[in-house]
Amino acid sequence: xxxxxxxxxxxxxxxxxxxxxxxxxxxxxxxxxxxxxxxxxxxxxxxxxxxxxxxxxxxxxxxxxxxxxxxxxxxxxxxxxxxxxxxxxxxxxxxxxxxxxxxxxxxxxxxxxxxxxxxxxxxxxxxxxxxxxxxxxxxxxxxxxxxxxxxxxxxxxxxxxxxxxxxxxxxxxxxxxxxxxxxxxxxxxxxxxxxxxxxxxxxxxxxxxxxxxxxxxxxxxxxxxxxxxxxxxxxxxxxxxxxxxxxxxxxxxxxxxxxxxxxxxxxxxxxxxxxxxxxxxxxxxxxxxxxxxxxxxxxxxxxxxxxxxxxxxxxxxxxxxxxxxxxxxxxxxxxxxxxxxxxxxxxxxxxxxxxxxxxxxxxxxxxxxxxxxxxxxxxxxxxxxxxxxxxxxxxxxxxxxxxxxxxxxxxxxxxxxxxxxxxxxxxxxxxxxxxxxxxxxxxxxxxxxxxxxxxxxxxxxxxxxxxxxxxxxxxxxxxxxxxxxxxxxxxxxxxxxxxxxxxxxxxxxxxxxxxxxxxxxxxxxxxxxxxxxxxxxxxxxxxxxxxxxxxxxxxxxxxxxxxxxxxxxxxxxxxxxxxxxxxxxxxxxxxxxxxxxxxxxxxxxxxxxxxxxxxxxxxxxxxxxxxxxxxxxxxxxxxxxxxxxxxxxxxxxxxxxxxxxxxxxxxxxxxxxxxxxxxxxxxxxxxxxxxxxxxxxxxxxxxxxxxxxxxxxxxxxxxxxxxxxxxxxxxxxxxxxxxxxxxxxxxxxxxxxxxxxxxxxxxxxxxxxxxxxxxxxxxxxxxxxxxxxxxxxxxxxxxxxxxxxxxxxxxxxxxxxxxxxxxxxxxxxxxxxxxxxxxxxxxxxxxxxxxxxxxxxxxxxxxxxxxxxxxxxxxxxxxxxxxxxxxxxxxxxxxxxxxxxxxxxxxxxxxxxxxxxxxxxxxxxxxxxxxxxxxxxxxxxxxxxxxxxxxxxxxxxxxxxxxxxxxx
Numbered sequence: 001x002x003x004x005x006x007x008x009x010x011x012x013x014x015x016x017x018x019x020x021x022x023x024x025x026x027x028x029x030x031x032x033x034x035x036x037x038x039x040x041x042x043x044x045x046x047x048x049x050x051x052x053x054x055x056x057x058x059x060x061x062x063x064x065x066x067x068x069x070x071x072x073x074x075x076x077x078x079x080x081x082x083x084x085x086x087x088x089x090x091x092x093x094x095x096x097x098x099x100x101x102x103x104x105x106x107x108x109x110x111x112x113x114x115x116x117x118x119x120x121x122x123x124x125x126x127x128x129x130x131x132x133x134x135x136x137x138x139x140x141x142x143x144x145x146x147x148x149x150x151x152x153x154x155x156x157x158x159x160x161x162x163x164x165x166x167x168x169x170x171x172x173x174x175x176x177x178x179x180x181x182x183x184x185x186x187x188x189x190x191x192x193x194x195x196x197x198x199x200x201x202x203x204x205x206x207x208x209x210x211x212x213x214x215x216x217x218x219x220x221x222x223x224x225x226x227x228x229x230x231x232x233x234x235x236x237x238x239x240x241x242x243x244x245x246x247x248x249x250x251x252x253x254x255x256x257x258x259x260x261x262x263x264x265x266x267x268x269x270x271x272x273x274x275x276x277x278x279x280x281x282x283x284x285x286x287x288x289x290x291x292x293x294x295x296x297x298x299x300x301x302x303x304x305x306x307x308x309x310x311x312x313x314x315x316x317x318x319x320x321x322x323x324x325x326x327x328x329x330x331x332x333x334x335x336x337x338x339x340x341x342x343x344x345x346x347x348x349x350x351x352x353x354x355x356x357x358x359x360x361x362x363x364x365x366x367x368x369x370x371x372x373x374x375x376x377x378x379x380x381x382x383x384x385x386x387x388x389x390x391x392x393x394x395x396x397x398x399x400x401x402x403x404x405x406x407x408x409x410x411x412x413x414x415x416x417x418x419x420x421x422x423x424x425x426x427x428x429x430x431x432x433x434x435x436x437x438x439x440x441x442x443x444x445x446x447x448x449x450x451x452x453x454x455x456x457x458x459x460x461x462x463x464x465x466x467x468x469x470x471x472x473x474x475x476x477x478x479x480x481x482x483x484x485x486x487x488x489x490x491x492x493x494x495x496x497x498x499x500x501x502x503x504x505x506x507x508x509x510x511x512x513x514x515x516x517x518x519x520x521x522x523x524x525x526x527x528x529x530x531x532x533x534x535x536x537x538x539x540x541x542x543x544x545x546x547x548x549x550x551x552x553x554x555x556x557x558x559x560x561x562x563x564x565x566x567x568x569x570x571x572x573x574x575x576x577x578x579x580x581x582x583x584x585x586x587x588x589x590x591x592x593x594x595x596x597x598x599x600x601x602x603x604x605x606x607x608x609x610x611x612x613x614x615x616x617x618x619x620x621x622x623x624x625x626x627x628x629x630x631x632x633x634x635x636x637x638x639x640x641x642x643x644x645x646x647x648x649x650x651x652x653x654x655x656x657x658x659x660x661x662x663x664x665x666x667x668x669x670x671x672x673x674x675x676x677x678x679x680x681x682x683x684x685x686x687x688x689x690x691x692x693x694x695x696x697x698x699x700x701x702x703x704x705x706x707x708x709x710x711x712x713x714x715x716x717x718x719x720x721x722x723x724x725x726x727x728x729x730x731x732x733x734x735x736x737x738x739x740x741x742x743x744x745x746x747x748x749x750x751x752x753x754x755x756x757x758x759x760x761x762x763x764x765x766x767x768x769x770x771x772x773x774x775x776x777x778x779x780x781x782x783x784x785x786x787x788x789x790x791x792x793x794x795x796x797x798x799x800x801x802x803x804x805x806x807x808x809x810x811x812x813x814x815x816x817x818x819x820x821x822x823x824x825x826x827x828x829x830x831x832x833x834x835x836x837x838x839x840x841x842x843x844x845x846x847x848x849x850x851x852x853x854x855x856x857x858x859x860x861x862x863x864x865x866x867x868x869x870x871x872x873x874x875x876x877x878x879x880x881x882x883x884x885x886x887x888x889x890x891x892x893x894x895x896x897x898x899x900x901x902x903x904x905x906x907x908x909x910x911x912x913x914x915x916x917x918x919x920x921x922x923x924x925x926x927x928x929x930x931x932x933x934x935x936x937x938x939x940x941x942x943x944x945x946x947x948x949x950x951x952x953x954x955x956x957x958x959x960x961x962x963x964x965x966x967x968x
Contacts, residue, residue, distance in 0.1 A: 075115035206300035236268030352379030896959035
């Protein structure tokens with residue numbers, strides 16, 4: 001080691017007035033070993049705790065609630081080297097509540113930054129309660145007058161200044177050693193910490209090509225915030241990182257494709273973007289917090305810090321992979337055959353040029369969800385001078401567009417001819433169907449050439465002050481008596497129209513069981529009434545508060561705060577990063593626990609901060625068994641059934657006071673115990689009209705064995721001045737023609753508004769071509785019906801069929817292909833299959849699907865669905881149905897008629913007892929399926945069987961008797 005270092009080195013000591021030094025070798029370590037697999041793995045929080053294990057920090061000596069450090073330079077730094085040091089200090093101040101002022105008086109501490117000529121490494125002293133004058137010594141040998149990013153000097157500078165404000169090395173090394181011998185955990189590399197000695201290549205998936213970080217990395221960010229608190233004021237408006245950067249930080253900014261970024265994003269808010277459009281290499285851009293991206297030819301060189309939400313990503317000209325997160329993302333792949341994964345929010349995939357996705361190199365959207373996601377081609381249309389698209393076929397006109405969808409593979413595509421040569425210029429592939437309303441043609445707004453106004457507009461929309469967080473219901477600040485409640489006897493009936501602020505529906509004053517749905521265009525049942533409070537389709541409400549009953553709270557695609565209140569509530573977070581709030585013990589007791597229906601560890605949170613404060617408890621102690629100490633908490637998780645619980649003893653009597661159950665694991669880091677821990681809410685996107693609001697769910701579905709079931713009625717229809725054209729390869733000006741040799745120039749006339757219509761077998765349409773009476777019939781018709789509660793009945797056929805209830809889709813029934821069509825704005829609620837192996841798909845409404853005999857494949861869709869079985873032969877052990885998207889607590893399996901026809905009562909048991917009607921629900925670890933099995937004869941064997949890709953609870957089964965002590 002260089003002789004300049006040795007005389008000054010001492011061992012670390014806490015709470016001592018002996019100066020503690022940390023040393024960085026003269027040359028960076030680029031060696032790689034295979035030891036990572038043998039070392040323990042640390043989370044970001046664990047690494048942060050390790051880097052701050054000595055408790056070193058500057059203290060607020062003048063008690064002004066600020067930590068201000070004065071600094072000065074000594075020695076022969078060049079002006080550019082000094083500026084690099086200032087930028088390094090600023091990079092630390094951006095993260096935490098610490099401020100650096102050059103030559104300041106009356107500061108909480110001071111720092112002298114000295115150069116070391118002839119040496120490339122450095123050393124620094126660390127502050128504590130007794131030492132508040134520190135030094136950072138930085139070698140300038142080989143640095144050059146203007147040290148470039150990625151070189152050793154910027155790394156040494158940020159490293160030594162990190163020491164000078166209290167951070168240690170991630171391991172017990174100091175001035176030497178090796179990754180094999182001295183790294184305490186696998187992640188102790190420069191991939192995650194600028195305080196580390198060791199090469200990023202020791203961690204699989206990282207390679208900086210011998211370049212070094214010039215700013216704090218992901219674990220450093222968590223570490224310094226652990227010491228000084230989180231700086232939420234940094235870049236809290238719309239910020240772009242990479243090309244076209246507005247960060248005013250050179251390490252976050254790119255100017256040409258030869259640069260090699262190495263950074264971790266810390267951002268305080270706003271709508272933010274990772275822009276790597278200037279690179280030609282194949283890249284992976286991942287927007288998830290604590291995820292790494294491969295940018296500009298390096299591996300794992302860009303990350304998003306814990307707790308940060310970045311909304312948008314822009315790729316380059318290579319074959320990129322863009323991965324969104326749980327909020328609404330805008331993803332632009334750029335040139336090349338890109339793969340785009342939107343994630344949980346309502347995402348927009350952007351195409352500004354035809355070259356962004358060509359027939360030769362098409363993009364693939366891997367998780368497109370019609371009605372939620374969008375494809376924005378407004379930029380490409382503007383570039384081509386085209387005002388609007390014409391959907392149908394490529395006829396040689398600029399702006400022709402074709403949508404295709406294969407029901408067998410689930411793959412769709414969008415094709416657009418911009419040049420007018422009858423050939424595809426833009427070609428985008430998708431996993432999931434793309435519909436016309438999903439394609440944005442004008443500045444990000446949905447394409448609707450014939451907008452349908454609400455037939456009953458509200459003459460007095462609820463007033464909303466702009467840029468205001470508004471509460472509706474109890475504790476209202478809306479200023480409108482119609483949306484304000486003061487008594488549990490109030491009878492609210494209003495619509496919320498609010499596109500600004502972070503808003504709340506508060507129905508805490510009611511004792512009835514309620515359904516509070518935050519989806520745009522939805523209606524909620526509150527205060528003992530039905531569908532009496534609705535949310536306008538253009539509005540987004542973020543938060544909901546229930547009352548004392550057994551409520552059902554349903555979040556939307558943004559980050560929601562849901563508080564169930566008293567009673568045994570069920571809470572659905574939805575797509576965002578959601579927080580479930582508990583402020584009183586009575587909010588979720590062992591006798592009436594809440595159930596979180598879709599909890600995602602690491603994304604969602606459980607906030608017990610006010611509950612803890614009221615009990616005078618500062619922190620939770622997570623234990624395996626309660627021993628009688630207040631503040632103890634137990635987390636349980638059943639990996640087989642993916643169910644979990646959080647139990648807290650607040651009184652110190654060894655008993656559970658608060659019990660919260662969940663579907664999905666809960667970890668200690670998911671529980672917020674102090675104020676200020678809430679995740680950043682999703683910024684509210686521009687309001688967009690919802691083409692079809694979800695019909696209101698019925699919490700008590702009627703298990704009527706009649707094949708014409710009656711779920712909740714369809715929302716009031718909107719006038720349709722121009723019915724959707726039938727998708728035909730050749731444009732036809734006539735709307736919805738019947739596929740008959742003698743086409744009817746008018747669409748099939750609608751029945752009376754209140755009629756429930758059956759199409760197919762048992763038809764009540766009065767139309768011969770829509771009525772089936774024999775298995776030899778060959779149906780070929782189009783349905784245009786936007787009223788009533790309607791049913792497709794193809795029960796008389798024995799062929800395997802594809803039955804789709806989605807508007808704008810074909811079904812293949814009776815041995816024919818694509819022979820029954822539903823117009824785009826038609827809603828059919830129910831479907832009945834036949835004797836074959838049918839594939840049935842519901843829509844966004846509340847559907848009842850009856851597969852009939854055969855091994856059917858059933859997908860409910862977005863509503864509250866019932867899968868109904870009328871006979872034991874409908875799903876046998878040999879030919880069992882498979883439920884593709886069953887959602888426990890929301891969907892139902894109706895076995896009441898099957899039980900009746902078999903002459904047995906169904907009883908839920910853990911294992912067969914040789915009694916007819918024994919019903920078990922198990923998870924098959926070999927197939928990964930959940931099984932609902934029934935012994936109908938008492939022989940101890942399964943005769944009736946349903947398979948599911950998702951968990952089924954006994955509570956989800958209509959017609960199943962549960963024992964009083966059954967765990968639910």
